[in-house]
Amino acid sequence: MEKSFVKGLAVLEALARAGRPRGVTDLARELGMTKSNAHRLLQALVATGFARHDAEAGQYSAAPKLWELGMRVLAQVEVRDKAAAQLRQLARRSGEWVNLAIRDGIHVLFIERLEDGETVRGGYVGVRAPAHALATGKMLLAHAPAAVQQEAARRPQAFTARTIVDGAALLAELRRVRARGHASNRGEWREMVNSIAAPIWDGGAEPVAAVGITGPHQRMTLARQRELLALLLDSAAAISRRMGGGALGVAPVARG
Amino acid sequence: MEKSFVKGLAVLEALARAGRPRGVTDLARELGMTKSNAHRLLQALVATGFARHDAEAGQYSAAPKLWELGMRVLAQVEVRDKAAAQLRQLARRSGEWVNLAIRDGIHVLFIERLEDGETVRGGYVGVRAPAHALATGKMLLAHAPAAVQQEAARRPQAFTARTIVDGAALLAELRRVRARGHASNRGEWREMVNSIAAPIWDGGAEPVAAVGITGPHQRMTLARQRELLALLLDSAAAISRRMGGGALGVAPVARG
DNA sequence: TCGCAGCGTATCACATTGTGGAACATCGTT
DNA sequence: AACGATGTTCCACAATGTGATACGCTGCGA
Numbered sequence: 001m002e003k004s005f006v007k008g009l010a011v012l013e014a015l016a017r018a019g020r021p022r023g024v025t026d027l028a029r030e031l032g033m034t035k036s037n038a039h040r041l042l043q044a045l046v047a048t049g050f051a052r053h054d055a056e057a058g059q060y061s062a063a064p065k066l067w068e069l070g071m072r073v074l075a076q077v078e079v080r081d082k083a084a085a086q087l088r089q090l091a092r093r094s095g096e097w098v099n100l101a102i103r104d105g106i107h108v109l110f111i112e113r114l115e116d117g118e119t120v121r122g123g124y125v126g127v128r129a130p131a132h133a134l135a136t137g138k139m140l141l142a143h144a145p146a147a148v149q150q151e152a153a154r155r156p157q158a159f160t161a162r163t164i165v166d167g168a169a170l171l172a173e174l175r176r177v178r179a180r181g182h183a184s185n186r187g188e189w190r191e192m193v194n195s196i197a198a199p200i201w202d203g204g205a206e207p208v209a210a211v212g213i214t215g216p217h218q219r220m221t222l223a224r225q226r227e228l229l230a231l232l233l234d235s236a237a238a239i240s241r242r243m244g245g246g247a248l249g250v251a252p253v254a255r256g
Numbered sequence: 257m258e259k260s261f262v263k264g265l266a267v268l269e270a271l272a273r274a275g276r277p278r279g280v281t282d283l284a285r286e287l288g289m290t291k292s293n294a295h296r297l298l299q300a301l302v303a304t305g306f307a308r309h310d311a312e313a314g315q316y317s318a319a320p321k322l323w324e325l326g327m328r329v330l331a332q333v334e335v336r337d338k339a340a341a342q343l344r345q346l347a348r349r350s351g352e353w354v355n356l357a358i359r360d361g362i363h364v365l366f367i368e369r370l371e372d373g374e375t376v377r378g379g380y381v382g383v384r385a386p387a388h389a390l391a392t393g394k395m396l397l398a399h400a401p402a403a404v405q406q407e408a409a410r411r412p413q414a415f416t417a418r419t420i421v422d423g424a425a426l427l428a429e430l431r432r433v434r435a436r437g438h439a440s441n442r443g444e445w446r447e448m449v450n451s452i453a454a455p456i457w458d459g460g461a462e463p464v465a466a467v468g469i470t471g472p473h474q475r476m477t478l479a480r481q482r483e484l485l486a487l488l489l490d491s492a493a494a495i496s497r498r499m500g501g502g503a504l505g506v507a508p509v510a511r512g
Numbered sequence: 513t514c515g516c517a518g519c520g521t522a523t524c525a526c527a528t529t530g531t532g533g534a535a536c537a538t539c540g541t542t
Numbered sequence: 543a544a545c546g547a548t549g550t551t552c553c554a555c556a557a558t559g560t561g562a563t564a565c566g567c568t569g570c571g572a
Contacts, residue, residue: 002264005260007261008258009300041258064333064360069269070382077323105305126326126327
C-alpha cells in the first residue's frame with residue numbers, strides 16, 4: 001500500500017530527525033532500503049523543496065520548507081496563543097516551570113514552555129515524550145479514546161523506578177485522573193522531577209491540551225503540589241473559557 | 257520520476273497550508289488528481305502519522321508530527337539561538353520591530369520576530385515572503401548563487417508601486433547591496449513600511465541569515481534609517497562573531 | 513604512486529505497484 | 543422520495559518504482 005510514498009516519508013522523517021546532513025548510503029542503511037531507492041527518493045525530496053543537497057559533500061539535509069509547513073500546523077493549535085497570557089501569569093505566580101502539551105497518539109508534544117515567566121527557546125518545545133510517564137500525558141490520555149488508552153497500556157515503557165509499567169495499573173490511574181480532573185507525576189519520567197497537570201477544554205469531547213507545572217522534587221513536594229493545584233486549575237479553567245470550553249476540571253460530556 | 261511520492265508530498269503540503277481540515281474531493285480537485293488517488297495518499301499519510309482523519313466529518317488535516325519535524329529542522333538553524341540575545345538588545349535600543357530571516361530559494365523565511373523587545377508569537381514567524389521586495393531578502397539574495405539571482409530577476413512580482421519589477425534593475429540593486437554590506441527597503445513590500453537589513457556570516461560563502469529593522473514610514477525616515485544603521489551593523493557583526501564568521505559587513509571571500 | 517574502499521550517481525530489464533474509472537455507501541438537501 | 547454531493551472500495555491494466563550492477567570520484571593507507 002503506497003510503498004514508495006511511505007518510504008519517501010520515512011526518508012523525510014529520518015532527515016528531519018537527524019538534525020544534520022546525511023549521506024545516501026547512511027540513510028539507506030538505517031531505513032533498510034537500497035542505495036538506489038534512497039537516492040531516488042532524496043532527489044524527489046530535493047525537487048519538491050523538502051530537502052537540500054550539498055553538492056560538495058554530496059550530503060542531504062531537511063529544508064526550511066518542512067519547518068514552514070510545521071508552523072502552519074502549529075497555527076491551527078490556537079490554544080497556544082490563547083493560553084500565552086495565562087501561562088505567563090501562572091509561571092510568575094508559581095515560580096516553577098510551566099508547560100503546555102497536546103496529545104499525538106500515545107505521545108505528548110510540548111508546544112510551549114516557560115521558565116521564570118519567559119518563553120524557553122531551544123530544546124524543549126517540539127519535543128515528543130511518552131504520555132504515560134507525564135502528568136500532562138496522563139491527563140490527556142485519561143480522556144483519550146479507549147483504543148488509544150489500550151495502546152498506551154500495552155507494555156508501558158519504564159523510565160525510572162516509579163514509572164507505571166503495568167497496563168492495568170495505568171488504566172486504573174487514568175480512571176482516577178479522569179475522576180479527579182487533574183494528574184500528578186512524581187519521578188515517573190525523570191527521577192527528580194515532579195509535576196501536576198490540568199486539562200484545557202474547547203467544548204469537544206477531548207481536552208485540546210494540558211497545562212503542567214513542573215519542578216525539582218526538593219521544591220515540588222506533595223504539600224507544594226497540593227498548594228499549587230488551585231492556581232493550576234484556575235489557569236486551566238480560564239484558558240478553557242477562552243477556548244470556548246467549559247471551565248470545569250472534568251469533561252463537559254460523559255464518555256462511554 | 258517518483259510520481260506517487262511527489263503527489264503524496266503535494267497532498268501533505270496542501271493539507272498543511274490549508275490550516276483546516278479538508279475533504280478528499282476538495283483536495284483531489286485542487287491538486288488535479290483523481291479521488292481514488294488522493295484518498296489512497298491520504299490513507300498513507302494517516303498511517304504514517306503525518307495526517308489525521310476525522311472519522312465523523314470524513315475530513316483530513318495535518319498532524320502535529322509535521323510541526324514536530326519542523327522544529328527539528330529549526331534547531332539546525334543555530335543562528336536563531338545565537339542571535340536571540342543580540343536581537344533583544346537591538347529591539348530595545350531601536351524601539352522598532354526586529355526580525356531574523358533566512359533564504360529558501362528566491363524566498364525569505366522569518367525565523368524570529370521581536371516587537372518591543374518581546375518575541376512575537378503568532379502569525380509572523382514561519383511566514384514566507386518574496387526576497388526581492390524585502391531588505392532582508394535583498395541582502396540574502398545579494399550573496400546568493402548567480403542562478404538564484406537570475407531566477408529572482410525573471411519577472412519580479414510587484415507588491416506596491418515601489419517594488420523593483422525590472423530584472424536588470426534588481427540585479428543592479430543586488431550589486432549595490434553586496435558592495436555596501438547592507439540593504440534598505442522603502443515601501444517595496446508594504447506601502448508604508450520601511451526597513452534596513454544586514455547579513456550574518458558563519459564563515460561560509462553565503463550569509464546564513466539576515467537581521468532587519470522594520471518600522472512604519474512615519475518613524476522610519478531616511479535619516480532614521482541612517483541613524484539605526486550603525487546599531488544594526490554592530491548587532492549583525494556581533495552575531496556573526498558568535499557564529500564563527502567574520503565580523504565584517506561584507507563577504508569574507510570574494511565571489512565570482 | 514598506486515590501489516583499495518567508500519561514497520554518490522547512473523543505467524536498465526523486470527514485475528511489483530500505483531493507477532483511474534466505475535460502482536457503492538452515506539450523508540444532507542430538495 | 544429523489545437528488546447531488548460526499549467518502550470509500552474494487553479491479554484489470556500498464557505505467558511506475560524496483561534493486562543488482564556498473565561507473566566516476568574522493569580520500570586514505572600501503
